[in-house]
Amino acid sequence: MRRSELDNWGERLTRRLAGRLSRRSMLSRLGALLVAAPAFPLLPVQRARAADAPAAGTDFSRNAQTHDDTACNYWRYCGIDGNLCSCCGGGVHSCPPGSQPSPTSWIGSCINPDDQRAYLIAYRDCCGPNECNKCSCLNTDHAMPIYRPQANNHVIWCFGTNSFEYHCSMAVLVGLAQ
Amino acid sequence: MTPGIGRAAGRGRALLPALALVLCGPAVCAAHGPGTGVSRLTPVQVAYLTSCGGCHGVEGVSAPQAVPTLRHLTGSFLCTRQGREFLVRLPDVALSSLSNRMLTKVMNWVVFDLGAPAAGGRAARPYTVAEVARLRSEPLTQTGLTPYRDRVVAGLQARCGAPAALSVYGAAYGPGATPGVQPTS
Numbered sequence: 001m002r003r004s005e006l007d008n009w010g011e012r013l014t015r016r017l018a019g020r021l022s023r024r025s026m027l028s029r030l031g032a033l034l035v036a037a038p039a040f041p042l043l044p045v046q047r048a049r050a051a052d053a054p055a056a057g058t059d060f061s062r063n064a065q066t067h068d069d070t071a072c073n074y075w076r077y078c079g080i081d082g083n084l085c086s087c088c089g090g091g092v093h094s095c096p097p098g099s100q101p102s103p104t105s106w107i108g109s110c111i112n113p114d115d116q117r118a119y120l121i122a123y124r125d126c127c128g129p130n131e132c133n134k135c136s137c138l139n140t141d142h143a144m145p146i147y148r149p150q151a152n153n154h155v156i157w158c159f160g161t162n163s164f165e166y167h168c169s170m171a172v173l174v175g176l177a178q
Numbered sequence: 179m180t181p182g183i184g185r186a187a188g189r190g191r192a193l194l195p196a197l198a199l200v201l202c203g204p205a206v207c208a209a210h211g212p213g214t215g216v217s218r219l220t221p222v223q224v225a226y227l228t229s230c231g232g233c234h235g236v237e238g239v240s241a242p243q244a245v246p247t248l249r250h251l252t253g254s255f256l257c258t259r260q261g262r263e264f265l266v267r268l269p270d271v272a273l274s275s276l277s278n279r280m281l282t283k284v285m286n287w288v289v290f291d292l293g294a295p296a297a298g299g300r301a302a303r304p305y306t307v308a309e310v311a312r313l314r315s316e317p318l319t320q321t322g323l324t325p326y327r328d329r330v331v332a333g334l335q336a337r338c339g340a341p342a343a344l345s346v347y348g349a350a351y352g353p354g355a356t357p358g359v360q361p362t363s
Binding site (some may be wrong): 055066103104105106107108109119121122150151159160161173175176177 | 229
């Protein structure tokens with residue numbers, strides 16, 4: 001029977017390898033290949049997917065900062081809607097003189113970019129004088145629509161105070177959530 | 179001013195003067211001022227704070243005439259069957275987004291920790307998950323909550339000597355109160 005060129009070529013290659021390589025050598029090379037393989041991403045699809053993976057946190061937290069509490073992107077303001085009390089003569093956790101803190105609030109959570117942990121924040125209004133109208137911010141992390149008023153940041157929480165007049169909003173740190 | 183949700187002049191914030199019977203539950207935790215350390219919250223405390231603590235207060239005390247005080251008071255409701263069922267059937271409790279299991283933990287934390295009577299109370303058994311699941315399936319949505327609560331509290335006070343402070347909430351809405359007037363603290 002006539003042998004094909006392919007058969008001849010295969011036979012020559014096999015005999016050559018058998019003459020040059022020991023079985024132990026073959027095993028050691030195969031082992032090295034298995035060990036090294038995971039270090040190299042083999043498929044470009046896998047690399048593309050990894051590049052698109054979302055980072056942890058929210059859009060707000062990825063751009064938040066921890067040093068300026070008069071800016072809307074201060075980390076505790078992730079769900080605030082209103083004028084920052086820190087621009088109105090008060091602070092992030094204190095009312096300006098002449099205004100009264102609301103006993104009620106809504107409580108959300110914000111991620112501190114310094115430690116990537118979630119903290120509960122009480123958004124509490126200061127009430128009494130006319131609206132401050134400085135540093136007006138609108139951030140919506142964890143805020144719910146008005147039909148879920150307990151977590152709605154449009155609600156004026158000045159009930160239980162002597163005046164319903166809204167002045168400004170604070171972001172009081174309640175505790176570490178995780 | 180008439181209680182309700184309106185829009186404040188000049189800005190997009192709604193006024194919510196009377197969240198009246200937002201009675202959910204329990205709460206938590208001590209808030210620390212800046213620089214004094216931060217409380218580490220348990221999952222039950224986080225659930226209370228995010229579901230209930232905004233109105234009822236971080237420590238269960240808020241504006242007592244507008245929002246029922248929980249601290250040292252809520253545990254008194256377990257004295258009667260009607261009171262025990264009332265707490266879970268309140269709409270904002272029964273219809274909360276918490277699971278039966280977590281709601282049960284929150285309610286037990288509210289009545290046995292946050293709301294435990296200062297003078298001690300009669301021994302009561304904790305809520306079970308099955309009990310909470312059954313009660314929350316019958317929310318008090320077809321009842322005038324303030325008069326209903328008045329009857330529940332009257333029963334607690336007559337049968338168990340429950341504190342008079344339970345009657346502070348809603349007093350401004352009761353007989354003789356001016357309709358539409360928002361109570362203030």
